[in-house]
Amino acid sequence: MNMTRRNFIQSVGAVAGVEAVHRTMQALGLSGVSEAHGAPLDLPLGSGQGKSVAILGAGVSGMTAAYELSKAGYRCTVLEATGRAGGRNLTARGGDVIREIDSRQSVDFDHQDHMYANLGPARIPYHHRTILGYCKEFGVELEVFTNDNRAALFHNRERFGGKPVVARQVRTDVRGYIAELLAKAVGGNALDSELTAEDKERILDMLVRYGDLKEPDRLYKGSRRGGFRRERIHEGLKAGDVNDPLDFSELLRSDFWRYKLHYSDSLNQNPTLFQPVGGMDAIVKAFEKRVGRFIRYRSVVKEIRKTSQGVRIVYRAAGQDADDALDADFAICSIPAPVLKDIPNDFSTETQATIASITFVPAVKIAFQTRRRFWEEEQAIYGGMSWTDQDITQIWYPPYGYHRHKGILMGAYIWGQKSGQRFTRMTPRERLQAAIAEGEHIHPGYAAEIESGVSRAWVKTPFQKGAWPRSRHKSPEALQKPDGAIYFAGDQTTGLPGWQEGAVLAAHAVVNAISERVMAK
């Protein structure tokens, strides 16, 4: 049988049209998913009428605004304080220099395509449709980023003798014990008032499957989901005994379940997640290629003023003896609040209060080059992350360059207030030493594997002064409205702080608002 495409389609019978597909998607409540992705901002050509826009900050938000506005005929000028675009989207490679207010690190990584560290954003969830839409539009190639790796480790200093336990077992055993307890309660008629007789039977059946309980007593006695003992994890030539379950009381005394166990279930952390092949800054480069000509690098904003025509931005370009001024019809300000609050401005009292109220998280990332990928070789850990109750919080195994010789490990990702401040205060060398000492408890022999390292404390980063706004999911209303001709952008104005999706959504909102204002005139 040779079935060509044409006679195949003819043969399948009732063929629904594209419209039908969309209608049915809507009926299923799924159409919203495609909103941002399917319909990127599309201002009418020439609708900008040559209006001028001063964009403050060449991060992802500022460049998105510049890209969309310039396409529509606006004259954009982007003032960027540093010598590079991207803002917190920062990928470190060999030869790079990482500057903080009181230190300067030269990155000493090997020059190979998999030897990099994303020191800012590192993942893109599947439902961040707008940034993914730009990746698609710009041809930024994506690969999967793994949060949930069952081979990775959970570590509490005071639990299980201070030894790390494997995620596969923690997840399996916690679920098994919960299922067993609930089965006892339901089977013992303790929840008869909550359940119909029919549901009761079904839930008992469900719990046996959910927790892999042993019939007829519905007890949890370990599960092959947790892996086999001794020689290998899996069944091999001949299945052996499954691992003994971890002690339930000890699990309850651990901090694993406080949020670490559910981390990859949270909305922005569950699969499928992506990363650009070769480094997160592939997104920066793609934007910069399109709007780089509008960017004035090393141009530090000194004042943000309202004028009768619109705005005046006073700035100092590198190497200049005096300030320059940029007059424009509108300004889009994506300067992070901790920096913005100290720039002289004509903002309203309400705007100033909002900006002053936004505090940023003192996140720190530390990346190490290792002489070999010991986590893959010794422990079959491919990507994902281990958790510890030490300050380093996490060790990330690079979800790229699998099976290559060396690797770049994220040796710490810290976002707690105290731990972040502690590491921020350290010198770069002290940070590496502290992260290695803590990592040694998760991977004994760790120090010997490490060849070099680099750290990034976002609070000490010039023109950033922090990683992302602390209050999650609370949008600062005042920054979603313009203050005169000045609009605010960046993830800090959204319900997605710290996410590039927030940055581009904020830019879209501002671009739409400016366009509506201009076209209404």
Next chain:
Amino acid sequence: MNMTRRNFIQSVGAVAGVEAVHRTMQALGLSGVSEAHGAPLDLPLGSGQGKSVAILGAGVSGMTAAYELSKAGYRCTVLEATGRAGGRNLTARGGDVIREIDSRQSVDFDHQDHMYANLGPARIPYHHRTILGYCKEFGVELEVFTNDNRAALFHNRERFGGKPVVARQVRTDVRGYIAELLAKAVGGNALDSELTAEDKERILDMLVRYGDLKEPDRLYKGSRRGGFRRERIHEGLKAGDVNDPLDFSELLRSDFWRYKLHYSDSLNQNPTLFQPVGGMDAIVKAFEKRVGRFIRYRSVVKEIRKTSQGVRIVYRAAGQDADDALDADFAICSIPAPVLKDIPNDFSTETQATIASITFVPAVKIAFQTRRRFWEEEQAIYGGMSWTDQDITQIWYPPYGYHRHKGILMGAYIWGQKSGQRFTRMTPRERLQAAIAEGEHIHPGYAAEIESGVSRAWVKTPFQKGAWPRSRHKSPEALQKPDGAIYFAGDQTTGLPGWQEGAVLAAHAVVNAISERVMAK
């Protein structure tokens, strides 16, 4: 600060040696993980002493044996019934011909690097160290395979009005309800005999986090883990209301939890999983490059005989009028049991009985080329799989070629006895029509998206007659011992039926056994 590698290592203080790493790994019970991977078979050079081995079948198991034995100085001849190596490791691309005993399909896929379907094995779990070891050794590039995609769908014809529901919500809500019920039981003192007062407090706290319950009543009222209503899944510019939870009774009446919900928790299905970039047959090509010169293609085994010197294999080469005979010191037989049982042989009664007792699963895969990646565009589904209670069982979204224009969807992966037989009996055209009709219930408008398709019913596949041995995790002991000079290989002799890891482990076991026998002489 410019920290070079050398002074960095000097600075980190106590540096443990490599030996210490290994010792500590052993202490942690982790050393077994690296066994196969770290120490691939390594027979002494020349230890084969020119002994001859007839290998029956150029699948992954047979080629592994040929590779390892020939390196050690054995003279290997591989008899392969078909014109290609790889056996069930089969990747379909445009221009390929898929033959079954009563049909012939020409694959009509576009010729692009992401337009392929793995019709046999499609994933490699992280702990399948031996096949991963070959991937590393041969430079087979890997990328992540996704089982658990929270954007994918669960579908029951009789539940939720027959409409698919999103995995993210099913997982979140099932867990929420279980946590709520157990919290009621624990809080109502129903499990006081099971828990200490201290554990009781901890478990209540845990359940609130586990299920995202609302305090103070510890009720489940939906969770942001399940996503937000209306415009977009995530928080966006301003978080809205979380989705209403799915009805618990309806969830209990569904089949979601019977195993589908826990599928990606099973040992061989949990993350991280891999696939070779460009198609699973990259593994076949890598082996074939190394042992292809030993393979006699289109050579069908007719008899397997014991001789005083070892074995005689009678076979018929394509285009020949008469049978040939191959005499060898040993034979390694990886011919699938459903085929092997009908080949005249000198096996012992026990061996014959074992072979006759092995029945294979009638699995069927159906792949479609689509005119666009509607699952990505419309529903933000990137890789992973949707589940249905219809015969097609699953729809797989390709975990490769993300954001490209077209895609190859796995429109059915069937392994049930009845459903597999039903689809096996159909003509290829009927299979495609039936799979499209069922897929239409999961993705309305499906038919209009499909350009061409191909199916593979393994029971009707010449020289295979089935997908993998039915009884999981039960190793057929009799086939793990030689019968005279005849050794048995293939995944069918292991606790990993249907997995390439089983195929290579079986080959290693046989190679070791032959080597020990030869070197003992």
